[in-house]
Amino acid sequence: MKEIVIGIDIGGTYTKFGAVDRSGTSLAEDSIPTGEHEKAEDFVSRLAEKIRAMLAGLPRDLVPKGIGIGAPNGNFFRGTIEFAPNLRWKGIVPLADIFRNHFDLPVYLTNDANAAALGEMIYGGARDMKDFVLITLGTGLGSGIVVNGQMVYGHDGFAGELGHTIVDPAGRECGCGKRGCLETYVSATGIRRTVFELLAEYITESSLRDISFNDLTARMISEAADKGDSLALEAFERTGRILAMKLADTVAHVSPQAIFLFGGLAGAGDLILKPVRRYLEEYLLPIYRGKVCIMPSQLSEINAAIAGAGALVWNALT
Amino acid sequence: MKEIVIGIDIGGTYTKFGAVDRSGTSLAEDSIPTGEHEKAEDFVSRLAEKIRAMLAGLPRDLVPKGIGIGAPNGNFFRGTIEFAPNLRWKGIVPLADIFRNHFDLPVYLTNDANAAALGEMIYGGARDMKDFVLITLGTGLGSGIVVNGQMVYGHDGFAGELGHTIVDPAGRECGCGKRGCLETYVSATGIRRTVFELLAEYITESSLRDISFNDLTARMISEAADKGDSLALEAFERTGRILAMKLADTVAHVSPQAIFLFGGLAGAGDLILKPVRRYLEEYLLPIYRGKVCIMPSQLSEINAAIAGAGALVWNALT
Numbered sequence: 001m002k003e004i005v006i007g008i009d010i011g012g013t014y015t016k017f018g019a020v021d022r023s024g025t026s027l028a029e030d031s032i033p034t035g036e037h038e039k040a041e042d043f044v045s046r047l048a049e050k051i052r053a054m055l056a057g058l059p060r061d062l063v064p065k066g067i068g069i070g071a072p073n074g075n076f077f078r079g080t081i082e083f084a085p086n087l088r089w090k091g092i093v094p095l096a097d098i099f100r101n102h103f104d105l106p107v108y109l110t111n112d113a114n115a116a117a118l119g120e121m122i123y124g125g126a127r128d129m130k131d132f133v134l135i136t137l138g139t140g141l142g143s144g145i146v147v148n149g150q151m152v153y154g155h156d157g158f159a160g161e162l163g164h165t166i167v168d169p170a171g172r173e174c175g176c177g178k179r180g181c182l183e184t185y186v187s188a189t190g191i192r193r194t195v196f197e198l199l200a201e202y203i204t205e206s207s208l209r210d211i212s213f214n215d216l217t218a219r220m221i222s223e224a225a226d227k228g229d230s231l232a233l234e235a236f237e238r239t240g241r242i243l244a245m246k247l248a249d250t251v252a253h254v255s256p257q258a259i260f261l262f263g264g265l266a267g268a269g270d271l272i273l274k275p276v277r278r279y280l281e282e283y284l285l286p287i288y289r290g291k292v293c294i295m296p297s298q299l300s301e302i303n304a305a306i307a308g309a310g311a312l313v314w315n316a317l318t
Numbered sequence: 319m320k321e322i323v324i325g326i327d328i329g330g331t332y333t334k335f336g337a338v339d340r341s342g343t344s345l346a347e348d349s350i351p352t353g354e355h356e357k358a359e360d361f362v363s364r365l366a367e368k369i370r371a372m373l374a375g376l377p378r379d380l381v382p383k384g385i386g387i388g389a390p391n392g393n394f395f396r397g398t399i400e401f402a403p404n405l406r407w408k409g410i411v412p413l414a415d416i417f418r419n420h421f422d423l424p425v426y427l428t429n430d431a432n433a434a435a436l437g438e439m440i441y442g443g444a445r446d447m448k449d450f451v452l453i454t455l456g457t458g459l460g461s462g463i464v465v466n467g468q469m470v471y472g473h474d475g476f477a478g479e480l481g482h483t484i485v486d487p488a489g490r491e492c493g494c495g496k497r498g499c500l501e502t503y504v505s506a507t508g509i510r511r512t513v514f515e516l517l518a519e520y521i522t523e524s525s526l527r528d529i530s531f532n533d534l535t536a537r538m539i540s541e542a543a544d545k546g547d548s549l550a551l552e553a554f555e556r557t558g559r560i561l562a563m564k565l566a567d568t569v570a571h572v573s574p575q576a577i578f579l580f581g582g583l584a585g586a587g588d589l590i591l592k593p594v595r596r597y598l599e600e601y602l603l604p605i606y607r608g609k610v611c612i613m614p615s616q617l618s619e620i621n622a623a624i625a626g627a628g629a630l631v632w633n634a635l636t
Contacts, residue, residue: 073605082605083605129473130473131472131473131477145571145572147465147466147468147470147472147477148465148468148470148471150465150466150468152465152466152571152572152573153466153573154449154465154572154573154574155447155448155449155573155574155575155609156573156606156609157573158573158605158606159449159465159570159571159572159573160570160571160573161570161603161605162570162571164570164603165566165567165570165571166563166566166567166601169563169601176603176604177604178601178603245484245487246567248483248484249483249484249564249567250571252477252478252479252480252482252483253463253470253477253478253480253483253568253571253572254463254470254472254477254571254572255470255471255472255473255474255475255476255477255478256472256473257473257474283484283487283496285479285482285494285496286494286495287391287400287401287476287479288474288476291473291474
């Protein structure tokens, strides 16, 4: 008999799911489109069917111990998805309860960045750490904070929204309705905005001058930087500086041993890591200097979301 | 038999101490000057003598359960005072260990803002809360963060230095060596700097034009504001706005139920509370709006420091 958990990562486009063992290894995986069902109930019915089919294909000695779900705007305390801008289901969706109608298993739900942080703690680079932070750099900027070995959920289950800390209250327009939020500068979208700001500011030649805003991707920027494009390099420099400035504030709050960078933009490696490390030391209060490691997540991108969601169950079982 | 604890508040000028019961009531209090002894060992010997004298004067049925110490730059994990700029003892002082040579009691030490936060949790307005933040507004700005019912110390015991989060990386010079730290704007000293900025910026008449920087106190500013002085009122407005902007970041980290303001500048009441509350709602991510209470500390100023230090022991006993 071997214990497994079911990890589910609900994204704007696809929902991926898998059976994950205690080491984070995925024994089977599958996915369905997220947006095809108008009602969350119908979506979960379809998903439950596919999960049963996946489990049926696995050896008999595997025992599922629970279901962990990572979802945008997921609330751990209530098991709900609340006002998620990128999902079709509006308002407050009691997703964990809907799952409980289909499975006689414990169901845990949190937001995707918290799930990734738990994944880092259970299977990844934070296995020996009690105080760390994980930053997801995708379309937006998400975060999961662990203090004293526990996920920080706050009084309402919504703690850890570092993407909406303020860089400049009169700064860039953010999708949340505010201005100058961190994710408008530091994310795959943020660095594109920075490139366009630099293209306007300087007359330097750049391969990025031939690409429209909508066509530009973070990968194109890192490829240009790798080829020595000075505007692209400056975009990473600015992005790293702003991230470091706000991470210095994070350190002043919770004094973590390490901060992990996860997701798309983190894939740029030293292009982003080096300026973050350099500026962080400058912005830190002297008592913190030289103590905080900035490192890439040690979860592999492909399974991280599923394994992270599964980590919610392992974490509850321990 | 009744249990008591010994609370000690080490300040730059005076060290206050007292015997505190479980309700936070101080049964006896005394103080000695902090700076008279060149060696920390001699200071503790003198303090131990005075504490014994105080205990000897109390009823025989009181049983001391431990010693709690709040000190600038106090480190909970190590029981040390580390590089405190306002104390005479330089470097790392193993204060808790020195105390243990004099008393056969558990000794706990942390920084003064953490001690105040524990006081708020054990005796004050946070008695029913698991997630809250306390901000001390004195000469500088200190903070204590409680998550899930536990004090946040971080991996190194130095978490919760919100006074050194960054308002403007090119801003006001700070004693820590950085620029633009929150406490250079929001503290008794910070609001004086803001008044002088306003006196330079505007030509408005103000009673504060007759006072030198060194003579100006935060109380004079709040008295002028109470009389309708528009520059003084604007100084509170700016101070409140900047504090709110940074507290919005704090909410995005730990999503507290309440934020308590404690110490000198908090005594200005609505002059500071109203702008903080108004701007906080503006700067908060929508999911947090209307949920976070900004309130004055419910610890009485006089005993708070001693009772807070004592709370370290009560917290360890529970």
